[in-house]
Amino acid sequence: MYRLIWILLLYLEANLAQATCSREITVPFSQQGVDQWLSGEERRGLSVDYLMEVSRRTGCRFEFRNVPRARAWLMFEKGQADLLLGAVHSPERDKFGVFFSQNVLEGVSLVSLKSTPLHLNSSGDILASGLTLTYVRSHDYGPQTAGLIKALDAQGRVILAKDPTAMLRMVKAGRANGAIVLGSAISVEAHRLRLDDKLSGLIIEDLGWTTSGLYLSKDLNPEDHQLLARTFAEMSKEDFYIHLAQDPLRTQPAWVQTSIRLDTQQAMCLVKSNDTTEAFSLSLRARPSR
Incomplete structure (x- = not known):
């Protein structure tokens, strides 16, 4: 009996070792x-x-x-x-x-310069604004966002950028009034362009959460x-x-x-400002509809 168990253990160990x-x-x-x-x-x-x-x-x-x-x-x-x-x-x-x-x-955001912030939090508001926005060509945030980009394109009011850096440079230079993007996808590029504290973002509510x-x-x-x-x-x-x-x-x-919302049961402390940490639980917020 013990010999059989030993053989089985060796067999399992051999198979685990091969699991690559x-x-x-x-x-x-x-x-x-x-x-x-x-x-x-x-x-x-x-x-x-x-x-x-x-x-x-x-x-x-x-x-x-x-x-x-x-x-x-x-x-x-x-x-x-x-x-x-x-x-x-x-x-x-x-x-x-x-x-x-x-x-x-993560919610799809409308990112703009703090000096000229955009207060548009719905697709309808954006389409009625007459503003020119930019969007990264290869990004896909779901059918609602795709529909908005298609509608803006039909109006000639969207500039497709090759990457997040090109997108941010358009906003910085004033070629576009703002950008439709996931904030986390451009954070490193924003830091490199020294735009961290010069941008504002507002979630476009009706595009849902990715x-x-x-x-x-x-x-x-x-x-x-x-x-x-x-x-x-x-x-x-x-x-x-x-x-x-x-x-x-x-x-x-x-x-x-x-x-950003983290879909977990653990409370997390994420916001830190002026040496004061503001603790809040992203996980305990009502889970958004998608």
Whole structure:
């Protein structure tokens, strides 16, 4: 009996040791605020730290490729990329991959200069304003936002930017009155352009709240897909990404912090101003409709 148990334990240990990916997992890397950013040649961000933990748990190795965000999605749709980081869940993207939530909800914001702030918090107000806005070409925040961008385009009042840096430069130079964007996606770029305290943001209420996470390609072989899917699901239950995000979020400008909700049971202290920490629980707010 003991011999049988011993054999079974050895068998399980051997199988666990073999539980790793069959090849390197291809991951497009595009600068997206605190989630993904470059410091010189070094890739940094919450998703980089997240994949380091995935690698530790599974033995899988990840091959990063620096590409613009539009190119990243094209690679994913064509089966040239296995994993897409910092993604917003949308029905269109579900055709190509399986989404794993990292329990971060974020409202789509209208970001403008503090010196000329925009007080428009609905699609109707924006369409009636006559203002010119900018939007990153490859970003997808769901069908409501896509509908708004399409309507603005029909009016000739939207400038599509290639990336968040180009978007912010348009706003700074006055070429656009404001930007429609997720605040967290432009926070690092805003800091580099010294715009942290020069921007204001207002959530566009009727666009709903986005759910952020990652997409795993449906073209990945079944064994690798199952291993990574199981690991992502476990880490989601652990609120692993949220724990990574807690400290970086404390340092974000108010226009970023107010647009984010963490879908967790834990209370978190995120706002810090003038050496005074204002504690509030993002998790205990009423969960927004999506």
